[in-house]
Amino acid sequence: MDIISENLIKTVITPRPLTTHKGNYGRILLIGGFDNYHGAIIMASKATVFSGAGLVTTLTDQANVSNLNIAIPEVMALGYTKTLALPSLIKNYDVILIGPGLGLSKIATNLLRTVLNSIQVNQTLIIDGSALTLMAQNCYSLPKTALTVLTPHTMEWQRISNILIKNQTVNENQRMVNILNAHVVLKKYHTEVYQPHGTPLRLNVGGPYQATGGMGDTLAGIIAGFLGQFPKNQQTVAAATFIHSKIADELAKTQYVVLPTQITAKLPEFMHYYSNF
Ligand SMILES: NC(=O)C1=CN([C@@H]2O[C@H](COP(=O)(O)OP(=O)(O)OC[C@H]3O[C@@H](n4cnc5c(N)ncnc54)[C@H](O)[C@@H]3O)[C@@H](O)[C@H]2O)[C@@H](O)CC1
Ligand SMILES: Nc1ncnc2c1ncn2[C@@H]1O[C@H](COP(=O)(O)OP(=O)(O)O)[C@@H](O)[C@H]1O
Numbered sequence: 001m002d003i004i005s006e007n008l009i010k011t012v013i014t015p016r017p018l019t020t021h022k023g024n025y026g027r028i029l030l031i032g033g034f035d036n037y038h039g040a041i042i043m044a045s046k047a048t049v050f051s052g053a054g055l056v057t058t059l060t061d062q063a064n065v066s067n068l069n070i071a072i073p074e075v076m077a078l079g080y081t082k083t084l085a086l087p088s089l090i091k092n093y094d095v096i097l098i099g100p101g102l103g104l105s106k107i108a109t110n111l112l113r114t115v116l117n118s119i120q121v122n123q124t125l126i127i128d129g130s131a132l133t134l135m136a137q138n139c140y141s142l143p144k145t146a147l148t149v150l151t152p153h154t155m156e157w158q159r160i161s162n163i164l165i166k167n168q169t170v171n172e173n174q175r176m177v178n179i180l181n182a183h184v185v186l187k188k189y190h191t192e193v194y195q196p197h198g199t200p201l202r203l204n205v206g207g208p209y210q211a212t213g214g215m216g217d218t219l220a221g222i223i224a225g226f227l228g229q230f231p232k233n234q235q236t237v238a239a240a241t242f243i244h245s246k247i248a249d250e251l252a253k254t255q256y257v258v259l260p261t262q263i264t265a266k267l268p269e270f271m272h273y274y275s276n277f
């Protein structure tokens with residue numbers, strides 16, 4: 001098990017070539033924010049924008065659209081309707097994140113099933129939150145994509161992998177990651193980042209000051225933003241995971257708890273630092 005180091009981050013976050021434009025930094029589609037979880041997708045969307053994604057579109061509950069627009073006007077907000085043509089919409093994006101605040105409703109299940117059935121091999125899929133629980137409940141299989149990233153906390157991983165939390169050893173987790181053929185960010189104290197048939201990486205930053213609802217939604221948004229603009233590999237997923245908790249550590253020097261939105265606000269500053277590091 002290797003530790004995720006600051007050196008790795010600097011190889012991922014590099015200065016931007018002068019002639020690039022928003023089209024070079026990822027077209028990201030986020031899906032979530034239904035039921036009483038409207039805030040989750042707002043936090044994820046903010047994190048995606050603040051992590052530098054070029055173009056961000058968020059599909060959410062119709063009743064959440066104006067709140068999303070007010071919270072983060074850089075995002076193109078789409079309200080869910082029964083007539084939505086999701087398969088043709090999905091085609092326009094490099095990275096799709098589904099799950100923050102998606103809920104477990106029939107609409108949520110249909111959205112997840114449609115994403116799993118429509119996604120193409122050149123696209124990247126990130127599955128978080130309720131979408132992981134729905135995957136487990138419905139025994140859905142993962143599609144073939146350029147990269148699939150699952151971001152479960154230990155309870156969600158238990159549902160997906162059938163490995164009880166107390167039995168979630170590195171060996172057992174890696175065995176299941178190989179079977180699923182997906183990257184997995186197993187969120188806990190000292191989060192672990194797995195890739196199929198690879199070497200697991202472990203975070204040595206982060207702490208219980210991060211135990212606030214929305215913290216994982218924010219991480220999922222950062223991972224989406226990073227995969228939109230940096231190489232689509234385990235190092236990029238690890239870099240996103242590192243910066244999220246590294247910022248939390250810095251804030252925790254003077255704060256008892258750290259809010260997800262505070263981490264998001266610090267992203268541009270920390271990315272600037274690591275790009276010149
Ligand atoms: N403001 C919002 O709109 C929020 C919406 N959220 C959404 O709520 C939905 C349900 O997610 P939840 O995770 O709350 O519910 P879950 O029911 O999936 O999991 C939470 C339960 O898992 C247990 N657990 C065990 N190990 C854990 C670990 N390492 N980390 C976290 N929990 C662990 C906890 O005791 C907790 O009761 C998701 O779609 C999520 O995105 C949450 O993120 C909270 C904030
Ligand atoms: N004690 C802890 N130590 C380190 N990180 C923590 C701790 N508690 C929570 N976190 C982090 O907070 C996030 C929680 O994710 P998750 O449970 O999905 O949150 P939510 O769904 O509410 O957004 C993860 O990144 C996790 O690593």
Ligand SMILES: [Mg+2]
Binds near residue numbers: 128129153216217
């Ligand atoms: Mg979560």
